[in-house]
Amino acid sequence: MRLVLFKYRRPPSIISSSRISVRYISTGLKDKTMATVNKSAHPFDKGRLEALLSRRFFYAPAFEIYGGVAGLYDYGPSGSALQANIIAEWRKHFIVEESMLELDxxxxxxxxxxxxxGHVARFADWMVKDVKTGDVIRADHLVKNVLEARLAGDKEARGQAASPAKEDEKDKKKKKKTAKAAAVQLPDDVVKSYEVTLAQLDNYSGAELGELCRKFNIRNPDTDNEVTEPQEFNLMFASSIGPTGQHPGYLRPETAQGHFLNFSRLLDYNNGRVPFASAQIGRSFRNEISPRAGLLRVREFTMAEIEHFVDPNIKSHPRFKEMRDVVLVLLDRHVQSSGSTTLMKMSVGEAVEKGIIANETLAYFMARIYLFLLKIGINPDRLRFRQHMANEMAHYATDCWDAEIHNSTGWTECVGCADRAAYDLTVHSAKTGHPLVVREALSKPIVTEKEVPEFDKKTLGKTYKQDAGVLQKHVETLDESALLKLKEELAKGPTTITVKGQAFEITPGLLRIERKTFKQSIREYTPNVIEPSFGLGRILYTLLEHTYWSRAQDVDRGVLSLPSVVAPTKVLIVPLSAKEEFDPLVQEVSSKFRRAGIFSRVDDSNTSIGKRYARNDELGTPYGVTIDFASVKNRTITIRERDTMDQRIGSIDEVIATVTELVEGSIDWEEACRRLPEYDGVQAIES
Amino acid sequence: MRLVLFKYRRPPSIISSSRISVRYISTGLKDKTMATVNKSAHPFDKGRLEALLSRRFFYAPAFEIYGGVAGLYDYGPSGSALQANIIAEWRKHFIVEESMLELDxxxxxxxxxxxxxGHVARFADWMVKDVKTGDVIRADHLVKNVLEARLAGDKEARGQAASPAKEDEKDKKKKKKTAKAAAVQLPDDVVKSYEVTLAQLDNYSGAELGELCRKFNIRNPDTDNEVTEPQEFNLMFASSIGPTGQHPGYLRPETAQGHFLNFSRLLDYNNGRVPFASAQIGRSFRNEISPRAGLLRVREFTMAEIEHFVDPNIKSHPRFKEMRDVVLVLLDRHVQSSGSTTLMKMSVGEAVEKGIIANETLAYFMARIYLFLLKIGINPDRLRFRQHMANEMAHYATDCWDAEIHNSTGWTECVGCADRAAYDLTVHSAKTGHPLVVREALSKPIVTEKEVPEFDKKTLGKTYKQDAGVLQKHVETLDESALLKLKEELAKGPTTITVKGQAFEITPGLLRIERKTFKQSIREYTPNVIEPSFGLGRILYTLLEHTYWSRAQDVDRGVLSLPSVVAPTKVLIVPLSAKEEFDPLVQEVSSKFRRAGIFSRVDDSNTSIGKRYARNDELGTPYGVTIDFASVKNRTITIRERDTMDQRIGSIDEVIATVTELVEGSIDWEEACRRLPEYDGVQAIES
Incomplete structure (x- = not known):
């Protein structure tokens, strides 16, 4: 079996190989106004998006001038601001809204x-080496890529489409080149065995992956050389703490352990009450074997994790009623086990009632995750919740759902939402001897009665010497009914007990069995943990794909329709030119936006207004205000909406008030259009 | 010489050993109202503060249940929120205010x-080992502690105060215990030599430190064993990237390199214009040898760094006039070199004019740093700017000032502000071959004329064969006047040049020297970098010391007078009890604060209002509103100010509006008192 303990696993190939064939384009605008914007005039072009992201410095390979390092990326001003805004919204949506306890x-x-x-032993992937070049490849990826390429070649030879019709031409070419599979038809039974292998890929051990390589003659597709037996490679970056070299350390691969280790302090801080949640946003590290998927698989990434601690007996949620009717797209484990990927739409209330989602708290967080992702601009039609299958889930977990977001590489797990039960607190407590428990004062003590055997120690020792322990242990582990029976016998006089073939004579003087009353006024328990865990880089990248499109009239004019709430800049201030006469108004408008709490930037660079707007469409800036001669004369400014390129005009204060409400989300563009007349371009020209 | 290349060095012992003898107590309130609050009734007690910080989970040793690791700390909810608020204010004060380009x-x-x-070669400290136990000690710290302890013992024996009168008793005891110095009088010349050694401690090499240990018989004070020769220990945490183990990596010890490597992209993003600044907030790591000073010296910390790129010829700053009159406390290098620590107060304008601060841009940032630190609550009387001495400064830097904040351990460097010149961009560019330069289009091309020697290659080769190169190189490196002289000679006919003893006959046919005109329309230069670099953990800790005090009536009642702008919670909402009748008002008040953008928390725990307020005084919550029976009946609530414990009363909306203005800083408590009548405690009791 492959390692199933940890979050952010690749979805099983049965899922990841199923591409959806319809292209979704995010609108970011209500239906009523979007009619004027055709966002799907051009098919999605990943190359153009990547060029834009590089050109506008959303992110770039780290250490680029040193040749770069796979899986490490730097965020530039646009990417940093986008990420900071996503984090700010996350903090508001989760930490502030639910009074979570933040940690760092x-x-x-x-x-x-x-x-x-368990990370030292099990947080690993299997890797193989090219026997001649020493190149390292992840074993499961190798098997998957080679078999998929052969199946594609087979389909081609049979005259069938290689894969769903809309697959990118580029992707196809790349895959073919990588795996060097010719259009060769395979025997039907071979096709079948490849398909079965792919469907179970996540379940193979290292030895089994090695066997598959031999059985199917799988070689390094780049060199056609054989590969070595799979070896385990731990994905944690190792280091050493302090100057002696005697204290090994690792960079955390998740922030979760920091929550668990501080559990007692957090519980204290919360006045001893449960449930409560801790939250942490921070960097984590995974030394991936050969990362190649841009921001989707990296070696250093920012996560946001919540650990919601609950009484294991009470997994209802006080605010569940607020979420009950939220409808999610679900792919449950039974559907997957049957080999299907049919999605179902269902309210979380119904899913809990039907036992599809294990409990209210888990369902509550799934709905909250869904609402968060929508708020920042993820297309709901490309978002689903996939349940882990039984063999895929960590052994201690009771249920686990991944929020998967569809993008050009398929479905990608972006948020994990698991019920980790009491595993982590239990193991750390056992290891350190520090109790990580909740002590609940019972309002009504629990009173229990039971039969208790008591030996006369002196007589016992004298009578049975070294065998005394055997007898005592035996009696003390008898159950209630056996004790009662023995008690009855003893009431009649001496009796005999046989333990492991040895007979012991028991007298009423040696052993007394009495009914005693126990009163328990404190209940002590290890809480369970519901864990929503967000990979922010993956969310950020899929968001960029969902919001990217090109103007119908010019495929080179890319736009990122980022919602105002996450857009790096909310308003661009564009003076007609850098002439001094515009300065006082630029100052005034800037400072008024600043006072309204709206982040704006001035672009007075020496280029046309159209080019400046085009540049800011690429940056996802939702609004622009232009300051021209009419502004100087009449104190009017125009406002431009990014997606529609509509322009409206109004007094400086009217426009600023309208933009403020737009950015805060209290009105939409339609309402703004009702308030402000259309700009016909005459005012400026006349001046 | 010790390593002087890097930021966050310990100030030289001549400085750090000079304690200031007056205790400063931060007020956080204006003079007019503070009369009622006596914040200095009790002397500062570090033990009590640390107990508070632990109890209220500002921070705690990381991995505490595993026994902890020196130099690693976790921030709990209060510490995280305080840090997040400091960062938010930093972002506003620097990044937003100056349109800096943020990086991650x-x-x-x-x-x-x-x-x-240069970090691999030089980012190191000297360490020694106890020859028997193998314990590791930083060499300079060992020398310093032992000699200081002996000097203290000497003073005691001479009947003098061991050190400035107000030194904590605890500190003294600890130092004595650590260094085991008895009250032994030393000969005068020994005292003198110890003092000279301490004053120069930062200048000793490893070998010299070893010599000092032998000369002064310095041993490990914990065991009285001898120590080994000092060895260099690099302070970077090492790791390995990827699965082959062939790619060594380090955890960054500063964020700065990430800025420099992205310089070209940043310049592009800024449309090729200079000056501009990049900024980054993030984690850095230093594998300190034996960290023992709480948050002041840690192995993992959050920094905020700015790299302001400027034309080396133009270090004026367009906004300097706004800062010109800001008065700073300065300790310049000349004063220090003379062995004094006399501070001087001076406006940055005057300091630039007098050449004390090297340039306007550096001075501009020093003033901005000062204003930032004041805004978050640092006591200006305990803040100074210390200039690096010539031998302490990095060899490439032109000037460097540290913002040092005074605290219970002495003066601690919390912000470095250096002019790094062109060092970093130059070395990375030279190494990678990637030009890290600004190309400035000159509005007026620079026209220059010079004499240019030109050989007739064919004749040259034929005449001098393998010696041709020697001759050519010699002539081409002649200066203008030598060329002119040669030109004159050639005008007369053949002449002879002697190169390294060899005579060459030169004819006008072989060499022509002509005056040529050069036109340069692009100026290419490597910008200089002004770098303000903030250690946020150090600032956070000193802020906690500056704002901590105990109520005059009860030393156990600690208060953190954090300014609203950084306080983890701005308003505490306290219902009289957890009774349901208060719920609607609690909801209403909470949601009104949320809408006003004021972060509040409800405390409806089962304890007295007084205890709940006391708990929140420890958390630094500036305001509290109480909801009681009068609130239900009359819709009034009371507001309590943390420092004065004044209570005022008003309608719900009046109080919320007043608190909002207080938190935003547009009014002070005095003004609030004018608006709201005093609460006499009758209203609630009557109900």
Whole structure:
């Protein structure tokens, strides 16, 4: 079996290989106004998007001038601001809204912590090496890529489409080149065995992956050389703490352990009450074997994790009623086990009632995750919740759902939402001897009665010497009914007990069995943990794909329709030119926006207004205001909406008030159009 | 000489050993109202503060249940929120206010980058080992502690105060215990030599530190064992990137390199214009040898760094006039070199004019740093700017000032502000071959004329064969006047040149020297960098010290007088009890604060209002509103100010409006008192 303990796993190939064939284009505008904007005039072009993201410095390979390092990326001003805005919204949506306890724990972690959590032993992938070049390849990826390429070649030879009709030409070419599969028809039974293998890929051990390589003659497609037996490679970056070299440490691969280790302090902070949630936003590290998927698989990434601690007996949620009717697209484990990927739409209320989602708290967070993703601009038609299959889920977890977002590479897990049960707190507590428990004062003590055996120690020792322990242990582990029976016998006089073939004579003087009353006024328990865990880089990248489109009239004019709430800049201030006569108005408008709490930027660069707007369409800036001669004369400014390119005009204060409401989301563009007349371009020209 | 290349060095011992003897207590309130609050009734008690910070989970040793790791700390809810608010204010004060370009670059860095920057060779401290136990000690700290302890013992024996009168008793005891120095009088010349050694401590090499240990018989004070020769220990955490183990990497010890490597992209983003600044807030790592000073010296920390790129010829600053009159406390290098620590107060305008601060841009940032620190609550009387001395400054830097904040351990460098000149861009450019330069289109091309020697290649080769190169190189490196002289000679006919003893006959046919005109329309230059670099953990800790005090009536009642702008919670909402009748009002008040953008928390825990307020005084919550029976009956609530414990009363909306203005800083408590009548406690009791 492959390692199933940890979050952010690749979805099983049965899922990831199923591409959806319809292209969705995010609108970011209500239906009524979007009629004027055709966002799907051009098919999605990943190359153009990537060029835009590089040109506008959303992100770039880190250490680029040193040749770069796979899986490490730097965020530039646009990417940093987008990420900061996503984080700010996340903080508002989760931490503030639910009074979560925020944490900021260290990345560098002593090895003992990850030994306990199981990461040292099991947080690993299988890798093989090219026997001649020594190139390293992830074993499951190798098997998957080679078999998929052969199946594609087979389909081609049979005259069938290689894969769903809309697959990018580029992607196809790349895959073919990588795996070097010719259009060769395979025997039907071979096709079948490849398909079965792919469907179970996540379940193979290293040895089994090695066997598959031999059985199917799988070689390094780049060199056609054989590969070695799979070896385990731990994905944590190792280091050493302090000057002696004797204290091994790891960079955390998730922020979660920092929450668990601080559980007692958090519980104290919350006045001993449960449920409560802690939250942390921070960097984590995974030393991926050969990362190649841009921001979707990286070696250093920012996560946002919530650990919601609950009484294991009470997994209802006080605010569930607010979420009950939220409808999600679900792909449950039974559907997947049957080999299907049919999605179903269902309210979380219904899903809990039907037992599809394990409990209210899990369902509550799934709905909250859904609302968060929509708020920042993810297209709901490309968002689904996939349940982990039984063999895929961590052994301690009771249920786990991934929010998967569809993008040009298929469905990508972006948020995991798992019920981790009491696993982590239990293992750390056992290891350190520090109780990580809730002690609940019972309003009504629990009173229980039971039979209790009590030996006369002196007589017992004298009578049975070294065998005394055997007898005592035997009696003390008898159940209630056996004790009652023994009690009855003893009431009649001495009796005999046989333990492991040895007979012991028991007298009423040696053993007394009495009914005693126990009163428990404190209930002590290890809470369970519901964990929503967000990969922010993956969300950011899929958001960029969902909001990117090109103007119908010119495929080179890219637009990012980012919602105002996450757009790096909310308003661009564009003076007609850098002439001094516009300065006082630029100052005035800037400072008024600043006072209204709206982040604006001035672009007075020496280029046409049209070019400046085009540049800001690429940056996702939702609104622009132009200051021209009419502004100087009449104190009017125009406002331009990014997606429609509509322009309206009004007094400086009217426009600023309208933009403020637009950015805060209290009105939409339609309403803004009702308030402000259309700009016909005459005012400026006349001046 | 010790390593002087990097930021966050310990100030030289001549400085750090000079304690200021007056205790400053931050007020956080204007003079007019503070009369009622006596914040200095009790002397500062570090133990009490630390107990508070632990109890209220500002921060705690990381991995505490595993025994902890020196130099690693986790921030709890209060500390995280305080840090997040400091960062938010930093972002507003620097990034937004000056339209800086924010970056978020990776922590994991390939070794080659730090080889170029000099960190691999030089980012190190000297350590010694106890010859028997193997315990590791930083060499300079060992020398300092032992000699200081002996000097203290000497003073005691001479019947003098051991150190400035107000030194904490605890500190003294600790130091004595650590260094085990008895009250032994030393000969006068020994005292003198110890003092000279301490004053120069930062200048000693490893070998010299070893010599000092032998000369002064310095041993490990914990065991009285001898120590080994000092060895260099690099402070970067090392790791390995990827699965082959062939790509060494380091965790960055500063965020700065990420700015420099992205310089070309940043310049592009800024449309090729200089000056501009990039900014980054992020985690950095230093594997300190034996960190022991709480948050002041840690192995993992959050920094905020600005790299302001300027034309080396234009270090004026367009907004300098706004800062010109800001008065700073300065400790310049000349004063320090003379062995004094006399501070001087001076406006940055005057300091630039007098050449004390090297240039306007550096001075501009020093003033901005000062204003930022004041805004978040640092006591200006405990803040100074210390200039690096000539031998302490990096060899490439032109000037460097540290903002040092005074606290219970002495003066601590919290912000460095250096002119790094063109060093970093130059070395990375040289290493990678990627030009990290500004290309400025000159509005008026620069026209220059010079003499240019030109050989007739064919004749040259034929005449001098393998010696031709020697001759050519010699002539081409002649200066203008030598060329003119040669030109004159050639005008007369053949002449002879002697190069390294060899005579060459030169004819007018072989060499022509002509005056040529050169026109340069692009100016290419490597910009200089002014770098303000903030250690946020150090600032946070000193802020906690500056704002902590105890109520005059009860030393156990600690208060953190954090300004609203950084306080983790702005308003505490306190219902008289958890009774349901208060719920609607609690909801209403909460949601009204949320809409006003004021972060509030409800405390309806089962304890007295007084205790709940006391708990929130410890958390630094500036305001509290109480909801009681009068609130239900009359819709009035009371507001309590943390420092004065004044209570005022008003209608719900009046109080919310007043608190909003207080938190936003547009009114002070005095003004609030004018608006709202005093609460006499009758209203609630009557109900």
């Amino acid at each position: 724990t260290t990345i560098m972690t002593p090895a003992s912590v990850f030994e306990t959590s | 670059t990776t922590i994991m860095t390939p070794a080659s980058v730090f080889e170029t920057s």
